[in-house]
Amino acid sequence: EAEVAQSPRYKITEKSQAVAFWCDPISGHATLYWYRQILGQGPELLVQFQDESVVDDSQLPKDRFSAERLKGVDSTLKIQPAELGDSAMYLCASSRDFQETQYFGPGTRLLVL
Amino acid sequence: DAKTTQPPSMDCAEGRAANLPCNHSTISGNEYVYWYRQIHSQGPQYIIHGLKNNETNEMASLIITEDRKSSTLILPHATLRDTAVYYCIVSDYMEYGNKLVFGAGTILRVKS
Numbered sequence: 043e044a045e046v047a048q049s050p051r052y053k054i055t056e057k058s059q060a061v062a063f064w065c066d067p068i069s070g071h072a073t074l075y076w077y078r079q080i081l082g083q084g085p086e087l088l089v090q091f092q093d094e095s096v097v098d099d100s101q102l103p104k105d106r107f108s109a110e111r112l113k114g115v116d117s118t119l120k121i122q123p124a125e126l127g128d129s130a131m132y133l134c135a136s137s138r139d140f141q142e143t144q145y146f147g148p149g150t151r152l153l154v155l
Numbered sequence: 156d157a158k159t160t161q162p163p164s165m166d167c168a169e170g171r172a173a174n175l176p177c178n179h180s181t182i183s184g185n186e187y188v189y190w191y192r193q194i195h196s197q198g199p200q201y202i203i204h205g206l207k208n209n210e211t212n213e214m215a216s217l218i219i220t221e222d223r224k225s226s227t228l229i230l231p232h233a234t235l236r237d238t239a240v241y242y243c244i245v246s247d248y249m250e251y252g253n254k255l256v257f258g259a260g261t262i263l264r265v266k267s
Contacts, residue, residue, distance in 0.1 A: 084258055092252075
C-alpha cells in the first residue's frame with residue numbers, strides 16, 4: 043500500500059537555526075498538505091498545494107515559514123529562524139485531488155532548544 | 156474552529172464493540188463526516204467517511220443519523236491496537252478542497 047514519506051522523523055535544533063522538512067506524497071496525488079500538531083492538540087493546517095501552486099497558506103506564519111513544491115511532486119517546509127514555540131509534530135498529507143480523502147505521513151517531530 | 160463535539164475519553168473491553176459518538180449539529184448539506192485516528196507518535200490514519208448513508212469498510216462502520224446532526228463510529232471487535240485518539244471531522248469544503256479542522260478527539264482506551 044502506497045504511503046506518504048517524510049524525513050527526518052526527528053529533528054533537534056537550537057533556536058534561531060534553520061530547519062527543513064521533506065515530504066514525498068503518494069504517487070499521483072495532486073494535492074499536498076502540511077499540518078502542525080502541538081502536543082495534546084489536533085493537527086492544524088499550515089499550507090495546501092494543488093500541483094505546484096499554493097492554494098491556501100492563510101495559517102502559515104510567513105515571516106519565518108516557507109513551503110515549496112517546485113515540480114508538483116515532493117515538497118519542503120522550512121523554518122528560519124526556529125523559535126521555541128515551533129516545537130511540534132509536522133505532518134504531511136496528500137490526496138488524489140483537492141476534494142478526495144487525505145492520507146497522512148508519519149510526521150517529523152521537531153524540538154527547538 | 157472544529158464543528159464537532161466528542162467525549163474526551165472512553166474505555167472499551169478487548170473483543171467488544173467500541174461505539175464512539177460525535178455531535179455535528181451545524182453540519183450543512185454538502186459536508187462529509189470523516190473519522191481519523193492517531194496512535195501515539197504516529198500520523199493520523201484515515202478510517203472512514205460518509206455523507207448521508209451508513210458506511211462500512213474493513214476497519215469500521217459509520218452510522219449517521221437521519222438529520223445528520225450526529226454520528227457513531229463502530230469498531231466491531233476492539234483490540235489493544237485500537238487504543239488511539241479518534242477524531243471526528245466535518246469537512247469544510249473550500250474553493251480548493253476539503254479542509255479538515257481537527258478538534259481534540261476522543262481518547263479510546265481498549266483494556267484486556
